[in-house]
Amino acid sequence: MKNKYIFGGVIIVVFLGLMMYLFTQSNIEYVDDFNKVMSTEKTVKATGSWVKEKNYNLDNQNKTFSFFMTDEQGNQMKVIYEGSIPNNFESATSVVVTGKYQNGYFHAKDILTKCPSKYEEKTANSSL
Amino acid sequence: MVGSIILTLALAFSIISMVMYFLNYRGYKNTLNYGRIAYHGMAVLVIAASVYLWYAILTHQYQYQYIYSYSNNSLRNLGVFHLASSFWGGQEGSFMLWLLMTAVVGIILQSYASKRGDLEPRVMAVFTLATSFLLVMVSPWFKNPFEYIWTDPHGVFVKIEHLNSQLFNLPFIQQFFFTDQSSNQGFIKIDPDFVSHLRQAGYSLNQFIIDGKGLNPQLLNFWMQIHPPILFAGFSMATVPFAFAIAALMKNDYRDWVKQAFPWMLAGMGVLGLGIMLGGYWAYEMLGWGGYWAWDPVENSSLIPWLVGVASIHTLLVQKKTQAKGGIGKYAKTNLMLGVLTYVFVLYSTFLTRSGVLGDASVHSFVDPGMFVYLFLVLFIGTFTLLGLGMIAYRWKTLSENIKDDEGLLSRELALFTAMIVLIASATIVLVGTSAPIFGKSVDTFFYNEMHLPLAIIIMFLNGISLLIKWQKSDLNELIRKSTYAGIGAILFTVLLVIFGGVSEIMMIILSLTTAFSLFVNIDIAIKIVRGNFKMLGAYVAHIGIALFILGVIGSAVYSEEMTVDLEKGKSVSAFGYDMTFTDSYPVENNTKFAFEVDVKKGSSQYNVTPKMYRSDFNNSIVREPAILTLLTKDIYFSPLGYDPGGETQNQHSHNHIKLEKGTSTEFDGAQISFIRFNMAPETMQLMSEGKDFQMGAVLEIEKDGNKTEIELLRKQTDGKVEFTSHESEDMNLKIDLENLSAGVIEIALSTLDGSENNTENTTTISNETLSVTASIKPFVSLVWVGVLIMVFGFFISMTRRLKDSKIVS
Numbered sequence: 001m002k003n004k005y006i007f008g009g010v011i012i013v014v015f016l017g018l019m020m021y022l023f024t025q026s027n028i029e030y031v032d033d034f035n036k037v038m039s040t041e042k043t044v045k046a047t048g049s050w051v052k053e054k055n056y057n058l059d060n061q062n063k064t065f066s067f068f069m070t071d072e073q074g075n076q077m078k079v080i081y082e083g084s085i086p087n088n089f090e091s092a093t094s095v096v097v098t099g100k101y102q103n104g105y106f107h108a109k110d111i112l113t114k115c116p117s118k119y120e121e122k123t124a125n126s127s128l
Numbered sequence: 129m130v131g132s133i134i135l136t137l138a139l140a141f142s143i144i145s146m147v148m149y150f151l152n153y154r155g156y157k158n159t160l161n162y163g164r165i166a167y168h169g170m171a172v173l174v175i176a177a178s179v180y181l182w183y184a185i186l187t188h189q190y191q192y193q194y195i196y197s198y199s200n201n202s203l204r205n206l207g208v209f210h211l212a213s214s215f216w217g218g219q220e221g222s223f224m225l226w227l228l229m230t231a232v233v234g235i236i237l238q239s240y241a242s243k244r245g246d247l248e249p250r251v252m253a254v255f256t257l258a259t260s261f262l263l264v265m266v267s268p269w270f271k272n273p274f275e276y277i278w279t280d281p282h283g284v285f286v287k288i289e290h291l292n293s294q295l296f297n298l299p300f301i302q303q304f305f306f307t308d309q310s311s312n313q314g315f316i317k318i319d320p321d322f323v324s325h326l327r328q329a330g331y332s333l334n335q336f337i338i339d340g341k342g343l344n345p346q347l348l349n350f351w352m353q354i355h356p357p358i359l360f361a362g363f364s365m366a367t368v369p370f371a372f373a374i375a376a377l378m379k380n381d382y383r384d385w386v387k388q389a390f391p392w393m394l395a396g397m398g399v400l401g402l403g404i405m406l407g408g409y410w411a412y413e414m415l416g417w418g419g420y421w422a423w424d425p426v427e428n429s430s431l432i433p434w435l436v437g438v439a440s441i442h443t444l445l446v447q448k449k450t451q452a453k454g455g456i457g458k459y460a461k462t463n464l465m466l467g468v469l470t471y472v473f474v475l476y477s478t479f480l481t482r483s484g485v486l487g488d489a490s491v492h493s494f495v496d497p498g499m500f501v502y503l504f505l506v507l508f509i510g511t512f513t514l515l516g517l518g519m520i521a522y523r524w525k526t527l528s529e530n531i532k533d534d535e536g537l538l539s540r541e542l543a544l545f546t547a548m549i550v551l552i553a554s555a556t557i558v559l560v561g562t563s564a565p566i567f568g569k570s571v572d573t574f575f576y577n578e579m580h581l582p583l584a585i586i587i588m589f590l591n592g593i594s595l596l597i598k599w600q601k602s603d604l605n606e607l608i609r610k611s612t613y614a615g616i617g618a619i620l621f622t623v624l625l626v627i628f629g630g631v632s633e634i635m636m637i638i639l640s641l642t643t644a645f646s647l648f649v650n651i652d653i654a655i656k657i658v659r660g661n662f663k664m665l666g667a668y669v670a671h672i673g674i675a676l677f678i679l680g681v682i683g684s685a686v687y688s689e690e691m692t693v694d695l696e697k698g699k700s701v702s703a704f705g706y707d708m709t710f711t712d713s714y715p716v717e718n719n720t721k722f723a724f725e726v727d728v729k730k731g732s733s734q735y736n737v738t739p740k741m742y743r744s745d746f747n748n749s750i751v752r753e754p755a756i757l758t759l760l761t762k763d764i765y766f767s768p769l770g771y772d773p774g775g776e777t778q779n780q781h782s783h784n785h786i787k788l789e790k791g792t793s794t795e796f797d798g799a800q801i802s803f804i805r806f807n808m809a810p811e812t813m814q815l816m817s818e819g820k821d822f823q824m825g826a827v828l829e830i831e832k833d834g835n836k837t838e839i840e841l842l843r844k845q846t847d848g849k850v851e852f853t854s855h856e857s858e859d860m861n862l863k864i865d866l867e868n869l870s871a872g873v874i875e876i877a878l879s880t881l882d883g884s885e886n887n888t889e890n891t892t893t894i895s896n897e898t899l900s901v902t903a904s905i906k907p908f909v910s911l912v913w914v915g916v917l918i919m920v921f922g923f924f925i926s927m928t929r930r931l932k933d934s935k936i937v938s
């Protein structure tokens with residue numbers, strides 16, 4: 001009977017070890033400061049919003065989609081995403097891109113767009 | 129008012145029922161009837177509140193904040209059921225749906241438990257604890273769907289388009305009227321003060337607010353009507369095994385609970401599995417990215433309880449079988465824990481989805497609901513976790529009674545135990561990856577895929593082997609002999625797959641081998657059983673289903689190919705061996721969407737697909753609806769990328785055609801032209817998104833012969849047509865035409881006015897109407913859906929068998 005428990009215990013340890021290892025390998029940090037994003041070699045998830053004044057660009061030749069993002073401090077960077085424009089991009093406020101900053105651009109392999117909350121009513125200037 | 133009162137009453141009844149049932153368990157005789165009456169009273173009230181909510185939705189009662197926020201008049205055009213589905217469009221409503229499902233499940237549970245000895249008071253006391261928590265959640269203190277729009281003393285700004293303009297001449301309206309300066313959008317501020325003015329004037333808020341915000345267009349489809357109800361039904365059913373586990377712990381009696389809880393666990397996991405799959409199919413059919421599972425935290429969080437529940441089904445089987453030896457059976461502690469954890473993970477899933485902790489990690493995550501709700505969710509999950517695990521700890525001694533552990537290594541008991549371990553391993557992987565964002569980290573999807581690949585291999589092998597292994601112990605030689613046919617079949621299948629399917633990766637080959645092995649073992653046994661007793665088929669059908677599912681995943685996820693195709697109208701393009709021709713484009717669905725017809729031909733077969741695109745008013749963006757061609761062995765998936773209406777443009781094409789990035793300059797005929805900056809007024813963005821006319825400017829500085837001037841060239845959009853301006857300077861003998869303006873870059877054409885430096889040609893370019901699509905091949909993706917459906921069917925066959933077993937022989 002003891003053998004079974006040792007056998008089981010070993011398997012569990014191996015499994016957990018494998019999982020922890022793979023977790024660290026696939027771990028991607030959320031970074032909201034673009035200075036940090038631009039200075040690291042690692043793949044990160046950069047969070048910010050897209051700069052609507054600088055229009056987006058669809059490149060059909062290279063099948064890429066590029067736009068500009070800004071973080072809360074006002075740092076901007078150009079993002080190139082290998083893929084097509086996400087469904088709700090035009091109305092998105094915050095954007096999370098996964099990728100690496102290289103050669104002056106952020107090469108994104110994933111984009112997550114978030115729409116403004118439904119409950120965001122405008123607090124308007126009063127005027128008649 | 130009515131709705132809130134009904135729900136508050138229901139909460140009272142739920143608590144009374146819980147107390148009565150608990151007292152009955154403690155021995156007070158006459159409380160049983162009170163418990164039953166209170167429970168049914170609560171259920172009736174919950175059903176009444178739900179009916180009232182539907183009624184209010186269908187009659188457009190926009191004075192309710194929830195109905196204003198999630199429905200509108202135009203939903204009715206899509207059909208009554210679409211309008212009705214806005215019931216669960218937001219948090220309050222989805223809690224109501226969960227509550228409704230739970231209340232109905234409880235009615236069935238009460239009847240079931242009442243026929244099984246003294247089970248009812250214990251099970252219902254725990255069950256009503258759950259319903260009470262849910263009722264608190266939808267009570268006036270938290271996420272009440274019947275809250276009025278003016279309840280917030282700060283008031284709510286409602287767009288004037290949603291209001292009855294005939295009442296705008298009422299004297300007090302002006303003091304509540306506001307305009308947003310940047311968008312010129314008018315609002316009326318509706319607060320308690322406004323409502324009392326309105327009432328004094330003799331009008332109700334219902335008469336004043338005549339339209340609502342409506343649902344996100346991605347929710348306006350068939351799946352919105354069935355995926356949430358089925359998913360929540362699954363969640364509700366997960367409450368039952370939890371209640372059974374606690375009931376057993378209360379009485380400290382573990383023999384009967386296994387066969388009593390078994391059919392519920394099977395049915396619950398069948399329904400939940402179906403609900404999860406429908407979510408995946410929805411994503412595949414509607415969202416256009418061609419996939420069905422993104423390992424999104426919210427998707428994952430519904431998968432975890434399913435994996436835990438299915439794991440427990442395997443060890444419940446062992447416990448049941450080993451009870452024949454006397455005693456409570458093997459793995460009693462495990463089963464109790466898994467029964468508790470299945471529901472705890474349902475609550476955890478709720479917590480992840482609604483508390484806002486996932487924030488940036490998920491497309492599904494909602495806004496932060498506020499501190500109170502957050503704390504209450506923590507209390508909800510904490511209470512049930514402590515109750516469950518606490519009771520198990522309390523009864524640990526009795527549960528640790530000595531059971532003869534004499535099974536051999538090659539026994540079905542051990543194989544089933546290993547199956548449970550592997551499924552729990554899978555649940556752990558998903559749990560770790562899903563919870564990572566809470567700690568500010570995230571995992572790439574390859575974390576899940578890499579870890580699950582070896583697990584899937586093990587599961588499939590185990591499944592095949594375990595059905596050939598006998599209870600207690602088996603002889604190795606006999607085992608090998610029995611697996612021969614299935615083994616050979618699996619090898620043949622895999623060889624064919626390698627030769628004809630192009631499967632070359634070693635892990636995929638092994639996975640195919642083990643999956644095919646499992647498939648053939650199950651089919652073999654199933655055929656034998658079908659000739660006998662149909663009801664015994666459940667497990668085999670379920671495993672056939674999961675094997676087909678894995679084969680479908682291998683095909684569609686691993687071996688899919690995609691390419692972008694530009695289809696000029698009328699011209700056929702070849703892709704993946706098919707000839708595709710874009711033939712027609714026309715508005716559909718009441719002129720709200722644009723459909724593009726594409727003919728797809730191969731040999732003698734001809735098909736037709738119609739992807740669609742449209743601009744949604746809801747969130748001001750372009751929505752792309754894919755079209756799927758389902759063939760026998762694959763799907764061809766068409767996702768529309770873009771559409772160029774084409775047309776004739778006369779260009780005076782100058783060879784002095786330059787692209788200038790902001791901050792750079794160029795030289796022409798002695799002049800230095802620098803692109804300084806863009807000029808865009810703040811309201812431009814709003815105008816752009818509303819489809820109105822707008823313009824954007826590029827500011828250039830020209831320096832020639834010591835003279836400097838600053839000019840601005842414009843890109844004007846009027847009525848959808850684009851126009852570019854140009855600048856002429858006689859002094860400098862220079863003409864600059866703006867040809868294009870986009871992100872960070874402008875294109876200009878430079879020429880001299882006297883024609884001296886020009887190389888121009890007049891060209892007429894005709895661009896054809898072109899549809900760009902991403903076409904992908906998804907081999908055997910149908911097996912993904914069919915596999916799950918067969919698996920769910922298997923669950924229900926098993927359930928009917930175990931239902932019979934559950935009746936106590938008293």
